[in-house]
Amino acid sequence: MTITGFVTYRQVDDYDVAVSNRLRPTAAVAVDLVVLTIEQNRLVVLAVRRGVEPFRGRRALPGGFVLDDEDLLQAAARELQEETGVRSSDVHLEQLATYGAPDRDPRGRVVTTAYLALTPTLTDPVAGSDAAAVELLTVSDVLAQPDALAFDHHRILTDGVERARNKLEYTPLAAAFCAAEFTIAELRRVYETVWGTTLDPRNFHRKVTTTPGFVEPSGSTTTRDGGRPARLYVRGDARTLHPAMLRPRG
Amino acid sequence: MTITGFVTYRQVDDYDVAVSNRLRPTAAVAVDLVVLTIEQNRLVVLAVRRGVEPFRGRRALPGGFVLDDEDLLQAAARELQEETGVRSSDVHLEQLATYGAPDRDPRGRVVTTAYLALTPTLTDPVAGSDAAAVELLTVSDVLAQPDALAFDHHRILTDGVERARNKLEYTPLAAAFCAAEFTIAELRRVYETVWGTTLDPRNFHRKVTTTPGFVEPSGSTTTRDGGRPARLYVRGDARTLHPAMLRPRG
DNA sequence: GGAATAGTGTCTCTAAGACATTATTCT
DNA sequence: AGAATAATGTCTTAGAGACACTATTCC
Numbered sequence: 001m002t003i004t005g006f007v008t009y010r011q012v013d014d015y016d017v018a019v020s021n022r023l024r025p026t027a028a029v030a031v032d033l034v035v036l037t038i039e040q041n042r043l044v045v046l047a048v049r050r051g052v053e054p055f056r057g058r059r060a061l062p063g064g065f066v067l068d069d070e071d072l073l074q075a076a077a078r079e080l081q082e083e084t085g086v087r088s089s090d091v092h093l094e095q096l097a098t099y100g101a102p103d104r105d106p107r108g109r110v111v112t113t114a115y116l117a118l119t120p121t122l123t124d125p126v127a128g129s130d131a132a133a134v135e136l137l138t139v140s141d142v143l144a145q146p147d148a149l150a151f152d153h154h155r156i157l158t159d160g161v162e163r164a165r166n167k168l169e170y171t172p173l174a175a176a177f178c179a180a181e182f183t184i185a186e187l188r189r190v191y192e193t194v195w196g197t198t199l200d201p202r203n204f205h206r207k208v209t210t211t212p213g214f215v216e217p218s219g220s221t222t223t224r225d226g227g228r229p230a231r232l233y234v235r236g237d238a239r240t241l242h243p244a245m246l247r248p249r250g
Numbered sequence: 251m252t253i254t255g256f257v258t259y260r261q262v263d264d265y266d267v268a269v270s271n272r273l274r275p276t277a278a279v280a281v282d283l284v285v286l287t288i289e290q291n292r293l294v295v296l297a298v299r300r301g302v303e304p305f306r307g308r309r310a311l312p313g314g315f316v317l318d319d320e321d322l323l324q325a326a327a328r329e330l331q332e333e334t335g336v337r338s339s340d341v342h343l344e345q346l347a348t349y350g351a352p353d354r355d356p357r358g359r360v361v362t363t364a365y366l367a368l369t370p371t372l373t374d375p376v377a378g379s380d381a382a383a384v385e386l387l388t389v390s391d392v393l394a395q396p397d398a399l400a401f402d403h404h405r406i407l408t409d410g411v412e413r414a415r416n417k418l419e420y421t422p423l424a425a426a427f428c429a430a431e432f433t434i435a436e437l438r439r440v441y442e443t444v445w446g447t448t449l450d451p452r453n454f455h456r457k458v459t460t461t462p463g464f465v466e467p468s469g470s471t472t473t474r475d476g477g478r479p480a481r482l483y484v485r486g487d488a489r490t491l492h493p494a495m496l497r498p499r500g
Numbered sequence: 501g502g503a504a505t506a507g508t509g510t511c512t513c514t515a516a517g518a519c520a521t522t523a524t525t526c527t
Numbered sequence: 528a529g530a531a532t533a534a535t536g537t538c539t540t541a542g543a544g545a546c547a548c549t550a551t552t553c554c
Contacts, residue, residue: 107271
């Protein structure tokens, strides 16, 4: 067999292709979800209890196998809806990374693409499916226990949280954790919760309201947080922030 | 069949697992490489000519199937070495994204994880393997022709270039395009080439030399660019820039 | 009035933008 | 000397940090 002109796909040899014109599947393809939300000023992640081996009884990120006619994002959106009842139109959903170590699943080769979902506080977590098995765990607790989650899900969660923290700096994505209408102080508490810092209210207010497209006033106000009525805002149309929201260092 | 307690992996049913304790493979797993470098003040991408169907004769990103005992990054590093002769220790190599549309390869389901590689100007592109099939293409030319590349490689390249452009803002990664020792002006031309802008030499010099860990003086100088000898620098140990290098907008 | 929360004024300080100037090599 | 390139000086300006202050509700 010559390899000349056979650069792109080395492992499959000419014979395979010539005879069947199909490729031999070698892995199962899955999606896993890092669903982050904020609950009582804590960053929490959605987890399920595994009912089968391997890792039976252990917590894991929700996920599942990709169907034959599905794209990866579709599969992630479907799993998200099945696990949480949240429609993907109401959340921010983006691809995070793909994990494919040969031994990451003892049942055989599974390549999983993780998606990061950021959602407002879930009113009724998990209307659908297996409600009893779904939990919201405080992220800092889970990260402190490397074996709390099945498979390589601790690493996936670590990567997801880091992505979320970074994205708050240069995108208006913090608003994805808020309801459709929110106050500046609520938005600030998102930053403070995800970053684990405190931010100066005056400077934050100035930054948010003067950055074009970050938020738009909705016209109404609320007193749900007590005190003086706060103006309500909705998400703006900007996709990135220039300059970025600076995260306190040191 | 009950789905209670069977949350994580829905598609495989209990029977499959019980009988074989293995998962049924459903896809072939590949890696593709977006290898970017700079050649004569142009951002160029490494491409190969396909020698087999589908897309025989079309250009494509280099890549190949993941071996049974390989992790994804390993496979990417191996393919990189095979296609370019570059050892992965000499380049920046990071996971870009994964593409898994059901029909992206007519031979069957192929899920491919793309990696982004940034390398200094290749002295002898492709010492190994199939040198005749390897080309360096100007990125702007390729991006202007949506059908120049096979499969969904135009999208992958688009995503890779965008990632590279963004990373120059908040990381010291521009130095990955330079040789081990480089001048400030050479580094500036990397930014100008990748971003397609011009930068003020004074302000750039100040930014680079005052940001801790961005670059370190090597002690020597060069006149390879003519004129007054320029000080040479090596990469520093910073992994992010604070504040970011601002990309001119508008 | 007092507590609680929202929102503003404003001075300081850091760093980026603009652009002029000096320095060191080569032919 | 003149061209080419590297490096620096410095004034202006945008925006972040610090923190005091006022505003509007509830009880």
